Amino acid sequence: MNVLSVDIRNAGYEESKPVIRDVSFSVKAGELVGLIGPNGAGKSTTIKSLLGLLRHVDGTIVFEGEYKRYAYVPEQPxxxxxxxxxxxxxxxxxxxxxxxxxxxxxxxxxxxxxxxxxxxxxxxxxxxxxxxxxxxxxxxxxxxPDIYVVDEPFVGLDPRATRDFLELLEAERRRGAGVLMCTHVLDTAERICDRFILINGGSVVAQGTMEEVRAQAGCETDALLTDCFYALT
Known part of the structure; x- marks a missing residue:
């Protein structure tokens, strides 16, 4: 069951000046999805679109699940x-x-x-x-909530706090909550995420499991997420 379904045709801060285009993905109950991309790729615009913070969004964003509730953890407190x-x-x-x-x-x-x-x-x-x-x-x-939208959660956390956060997140996933996590910590993302959405230039350039992302990036079967990131961006 999806707890978040996103189909954004275009979105931006000014009318007729889209920053992101053709961004479509979903997050299932209990699933951790990594939103990955370089600075300026459109990750923040995507998150603001989800949260209803942009006036100019052409598309459909549906929060589903039992309660239809989300929690947002911003990068800047x-x-x-x-x-x-x-x-x-x-x-x-x-x-x-x-x-x-x-x-x-x-x-x-x-x-x-x-x-x-x-x-x-x-x-x-x-x-x-x-x-x-x-x-x-x-x-x-x-x-x-039904889904967590988490933006760069590891910034400033010491190793013990990072472990506590990941353990709590895992417990919430077992409860059935989905997670959409935007992060630049690619080694951790590769280890904990079920699927990935890679954005570059305002559009999705690859998405899926690690194996699917490797194939879409044209990387070797043992390539790291970092390798795929460089190949796609």
Whole structure:
């Protein structure tokens, strides 16, 4: 079952000036799909189109699944200057419509998992980049949605936090959540993703499993994702 279906004919920031064209793909329940491409290829425009942040989108984007809910984890943390970590979590829970008991249980578990329990009453504006990124991951995991849209999640995370994130993501996939992950960390992407969407010049240049991407890139059967990336972009 698909939890996200995308068929974008064209999209951009100005009318009649498309940045991306013919971007079509899907994400199934429990599947991790990597959105890969060089800077300026159209990955951010694709994500903004999914999230309804662009006015000029010609196409169809459907969030499916049991609840038709998604969680977005941005590359750059979104912080409110005078709100503590705990207040950020409370605000997210209110926006998601979580009941208090569910919020408290999930929030406590996530704070403990990412070792931020002692920081709950501090202002995240004073946190390190890695701690701010952990907060954004916690907010995403609070919802337990049908699909996660995650943009460069490894930026600033230390190895232990990266492991925690991947373990939680795997647990969510077992629950049935799909994941669309945009990342430049290609060795990790190759290891954890089920399928890949490679974008270059505003269009999809290859997609599928690692074997299918190798074939589309004209690479050897043992080529790495990095090799395919260079061949296609």
């Amino acid at each position: 979104v912080l409110y200057e005078y709100m503590t970590l705990w207040e950020h979590l409370q605000l997210a829970a209110a926006a998601y419509g979580l009941d208090e008991q569910t919020f408290l249980r999930r929030a406590e578990l996530m704070l403990d998992r990412f070792r931020l329990t002692e920081e709950r009453h501090r202002l995240p504006t004073g946190f390190s980049k890695g701690m701010q990124q952990k907060m954004m991951l916690i907010i995403g995991f609070l919802l337990q």
